[in-house]
Amino acid sequence: MGLKVGIVGCGSITRYRHAPEYYANPLVDEIVFFDRNRHRAESLAKEFEGTVAHRFEDLINDETIDAISDCSSNEVHHVHTTKALLSGKHVLCEKPLAISSEHAKTILAAQTKSGKKLMVDHNQRFTKVHQKAREIILSGDYGDVLSFKTTFGHGGPEDWGVTKSNATWFFKKSRSHSGVVGDLGIHKIDLIHYLIDDEIEEVKSFVGSLDKVDENNKPIEVCDNAVCIFKTKKGRLGNGSFSWTYYGEEDNSTTIYLQKGILKIYHDPENQLIIEQPGGEKIKYELEHIQTNDNQTNTGVIDSFVDWIVSGVEPPVRGEDALSSLQIVEHIVND
Structure with missing residues (x-):
């Protein structure tokens, strides 16, 4: 069985990088999309053969989801990433990790408490x-x-x-x-x-x-x-x-x-x-x-994140x- 991945935020970074790179990775079986604008999630779910979560809480409370990509806007990274980690999910967070170092420290504390993997997209x-x-x-x-x-x-x-x-x-x-x-x-x-x-x-x-x-x-x-x-x-x-x-x-x-x-x-x-x-x-x-x-090409970020989860291969960041x-x-x- 491959990984089941959730993505929060269905803007351009998801459309052009996270979604296609997860979709192309043979170790990923399914992508679940969530966005406050539901039509964006539905559009990407159709394009990448995924499903849609009605609420963010549905995404992180789904025990079958292994990892989350936090592609939301900067001001809510510390909310989504912290909750995802404490819900037992590995997280790949878009940069910047947060809008302040204090919020970032909250995320890092959640990572330590959860024992889950946290990677940031410094590509x-x-x-x-x-x-x-x-x-x-x-x-x-x-x-x-x-x-x-x-x-x-x-x-x-x-x-x-x-x-x-x-x-x-x-x-x-x-x-x-x-x-x-x-x-x-x-x-x-x-x-x-x-x-x-x-x-x-x-x-x-x-x-x-x-x-x-x-x-x-x-x-x-x-x-x-x-x-x-x-x-x-x-x-x-x-x-x-x-x-x-x-x-x-x-x-x-x-x-x-x-x-x-x-x-x-x-x-x-x-x-x-x-x-x-x-x-x-x-x-x-x-x-x-x-x-x-x-010029959108494979960044290697998603593949590295997946390899870290599946095989324990340390990522560059x-x-x-x-x-x-x-x-x-x-x-x-x-x-």
Whole structure:
């Protein structure tokens, strides 16, 4: 018998990533969908041969369901994920884990109490390019990491969200809470932690709502741009830029400066990882294109979550990893 999985929240992240990846996994037998807008759940259940739960409580109280994907909006992650864990379900929670570190700690306490597995969808850890870059950095062949810069920007969530409009919940303070920083920035903060085996501990930042407007043609309540300077626990310095106003090609690039070379990640679409050596020689790797909103491919996240449940194979990211990134997000938007 394979796994039976429940999904709470039937927006775009479920439609394009969680549902198709569960559906394609041979170890998953059935998906149960729940959404406050029942027609969304019914639509996905029809498309992916699943069933529909009438209430969230029906989802978590179903003893035949092994695991839950929490794809709800940010402000209720701590409600859904905590209840699911305490109901005996393994949980894959979308990022950010919560809208505050206090809410995140509530989730982690529930995970400890329940003994169930908690994974967070920091999907940049799963790309072959980032995994290879981490391997090269940690090998020490190019010396220690000195500094870094990273960016993540595209034209905004209004074309990605299920409503396809600027009425999206991403623009609402009460639901998104941290705007572009919690949407895109947290991915790159977590990625830096992963790549260089270090954690950011100090941050200086500028944030602003520069261009986005809501359905009433008023500036949105959260930031659409953030520019940050970071210092890690090991003394590395770096900067990050996160934007919903890159009105052209998406930028998801990172540069790591080491004592004996430079790693350029996702700068070149054909050679996604390039090592520039001091003498001018370049080593190029063609590994895989990064997933974008316009190029949906298997992230590996669902497969890793399922493997962890079924076979105990440790994933690249766990619930505990998400707290430190969230704390940096809090500093950026609140300082």
